[in-house]
Ligand SMILES: Cc1cc2nc3c(=O)[nH]c(=O)nc-3n(C[C@H](O)[C@H](O)[C@H](O)COP(=O)(O)O)c2cc1C
Ligand code: SF4
Ligand code: SF4
């Protein structure tokens with residue numbers, strides 16, 4: 012199903028999706044016909060790095076990896092002239108459950124990523140850049156490597172790009188498929204060859220990141236929006252979206268929806284309208300995870316009020332996150348959904364810090380009991396309390412990302428959980444104390 | 454002090470140094486007890502245990518932060534368990550998580566009594582367990598070491614032999630990575646690592662490789678729980694039965710600070726059970742070489758009894774009387790001082806020289822080879838009190854003694870195993886007909902002695918040594934003696950000199966009389982961390 016070009020009489024933004032439906036678009040020759048690398052020349056190199064950073068600031072572009080941090084501002088934190096190399100690292104780990112936009116971008120339009128990296132590299136004074144790709148994404152890795160080779164052959168990478176005297180090398184680094192390696196400092200550890208575990212901050216990567224040098228980590232989608240902004244200007248980008256959430260964004264929608272897939276829409280589109288664009292909710296809407304599995308779930312009333320931008324979803328105490336939208340209908344079991352989600356976080360905890368290492372697994376084990384009809388009175392409050400205990404006490408936000416679904420699902424769909432407890436005739440029995448037997452300890 | 458800044462702790466202004474770990478400021482400046490499992494003064498910060506959480510005022514109001522990783526800065530405002538229920542709750546939560554998958558087999562755990570986890574449960578946790586049996590624990594451990602317990606439960610690793618000196622109880626490991634950081638950053642040999650993720654993460658060595666490093670027993674010190682235990686001490690003694698005496702490593706010129714731990718008197722009888730590193734940031738930090746740590750094993754073995762005359766055991770007084778007689782009859786006497794003995798012992802030797810007058814001559818130095826410092830807790834110089842000999846003006850001239858052996862008819866050596874240090878050179882000394890040896894062990898020199906007198910060893914007599922940094926340090930006296938008749942070497946020497954010194958303090962005074970750099974010192978003034986001696990007065994250069 013090709014991406015719609017218009018919606019309700021208006022043209023949908025086309026910042027990122029230009030090659031979604033073009034066969035062979037990952038090849039340089041084809042991509043060029045659609046404008047690839049048109050910025051690599053005077054458009055880019057006539058601008059000073061400072062001007063480019065200002066332009067991105069003016070556009071209001073925000074990070075698409077999850078946190079939504081203003082990209083121009085992030086770039087301005089990267090120190091210059093320290094004598095140390097500055098690294099650009101593209102976060103292509105795309106591990107947030109429900110998210111499948113970066114992989115489409117890299118498979119269909121790898122040259123746009125390279126072009127965005129050249130622009131960003133110019134802005135930050137980068138000589139060497141990495142693309143850290145989730146290990147399982149083999150076709151994307153092949154597409155990227157192929158595109159990089161073509162770009163080198165065409166003089167668009169390496170020494171003296173397009174006669175500009177600017178030089179950039181790009182390496183593709185394959186991760187091993189750990190969710191935590193999407194967290195930028197864990198990613199840097201993994202890139203350096205260490206175990207993928209988040210680092211303590213400060214220092215922040217902008218000051219001391221990869222190989223202890225200033226490093227800028229950006230999501231694939233973020234960087235791919237840069238060439239368009241450079242060509243069309245900040246004002247043009249702001250014609251979509253809201254004041255604080257300008258521009259367009261990719262949303263990957265799946266679940267009980269008519270036409271699951273990746274859509275580029277203007278930020279700020281009402282959620283019900285987006286559902287409509289994507290073929291409509293199948294069945295009666297019960298709730299929706301609006302921004303990847305870490306985002307607190309919304310119930311049907313909240314979905315009716317929500318708009319697809321950072322502020323609207325934050326206002327509903329959820330988040331836009333990575334833009335992974337998962338509506339589910341009334342036939343779905345919230346207990347089963349939460350059980351699956353908590354299993355994911357317990358499995359993906361890097362095991363470094365106590366509350367996340369021990370707590371995510373513990374909470375999951377209690378929920379397992381509940382889901383198997385063996386829950387006891389107080390179990391749900393217990394799990395919520397555990398979530399409170401690991402929500403803000405850890406090194407990185409993975410534990411928080413487990414606490415939010417736990418708290419939102421058990422809060423908004425409590426009757427479903429209580430119904431499971433009711434299945435256990437022994438639910439009111441107090442906790443038995445372990446009987447110690449000789450030899451129990453060995 | 455100019456460097457102090459003001460931070461607010463629980464609404465109270467506290468002066469602290471700038472840019473130190475907040476946890477140190479809380480503990481030592483604000484006097485707020487702050488728990489930690491992963492933080493260790495002498496290791497890099499890992500920030501993973503989360504028990505030191507406090508609240509600080511940030512751009513978005515009060516938020517939780519870890520005090521080990523935060524640094525003191527002007528205007529920092531923090532709230533601790535004293536004023537914040539949020540901190541109390543957060544720490545309780547961390548305690549609950551630490552214990553949820555912990556075996557809690559304290560009754561049979563060797564760490565009980567000195568376990569940070571136990572201590573913190575008592576001070577921060579004290580929660581009723583909410584864990585139900587059906588929910589179950591996840592015990593740490595690699596596949597190779599898992600076992601099924603008597604209740605059919607899947608358990609972790611309980612008794613894993615990591616190498617020559619250490620056993621790992623993996624279930625008890627709280628993955629604080631202190632041991633990993635010690636091996637990586639201090640020992641410089643990355644033999645330990647944590648593999649796996651989540652609650653299945655566990656500590657291990659490289660497959661098939663042992664943990665075998667000259668300092669690996671330090672991992673048992675830094676381990677906050679009973680996961681790593683030393684084979685030499687595990688299940689030997691309950692730690693709360695032990696008494697302690699502060700001393701230093703007598704086998705190396707750094708004089709790593711240590712504690713002698715002994716039981717006395719007790720059901721088990723008097724015995725030294727272990728030596729533990731004692732933190733001295735200027736000397737050995739928190740570290741002690743395995744070699745030094747195991748020195749206690751010699752304290753009760755192969756000891757020289759009261760004394761020997763012509764190879765036969767005799768009571769102490771008889772040996773001393775024989776020695777006095779030999780000294781009285783000798784024409785030319787070589788007195789050999791020792792860098793293995795204290796300032797007190799050597800001062801007594803010098804007092805004996807004064808008593809003997811022109812007939813006696815003092816020799817010093819050592820034939821032992823000097824190695825390189827390892828940068829951890831050994832200087833490489835096996836002569837612990839070499840600087841002390843210099844201080845007392847004792848020459849470094851053992852080779853000269855060997856050359857001139859023929860001139861002497863009596864050799865007296867104190868705590869100096871000359872024949873072991875260099876048997877070839879020592880052979881020349883056999884030309885001296887009377888060989889009087891004060892020693893603690895039946896060593897190679899005792900074997901050459903015509904008269905041997907048993908004396909207390911380094912652990913049994915109070916004394917001082919000067920280390921390679923010119924730091925004077927005290928060796929405390931552990932009351933455990935293999936033989937109650939034994940006296941310190943200084944006392945025997947003083948008796949031979951006809952002096953009746955009442956205690957080691959008098960011997961120390963005698964040493965002070967020989968060096969202005971010792972002026973004004975006392976055992977108390979030296980203190981548990983030692984004192985760097987004032988530099989020697991440099992004679993004014995002769996101007997042109
Ligand atoms: C547990 C965790 C997983 C993350 N996974 C990803 C990811 O897969 N892809 C990504 O771009 N950002 C991910 N992030 C966010 C990154 O840490 C970082 O904020 C982002 O790459 C910055 O790029 P941006 O500013 O362009 O969004 C993750 C963060 C956390 C805490
Ligand atoms: S919060 Fe979880 S994933 Fe993040 S550092 Fe701690 S243990 Fe690792
Ligand atoms: S390590 Fe040993 S003493 Fe400490 S809490 Fe665990 S079982 Fe008890």
Ligand code: SF4
Nearest residue numbers: 626627629630632676
């Ligand atoms: S063995 Fe001890 S020191 Fe090592 S990680 Fe486990 S608890 Fe920490």
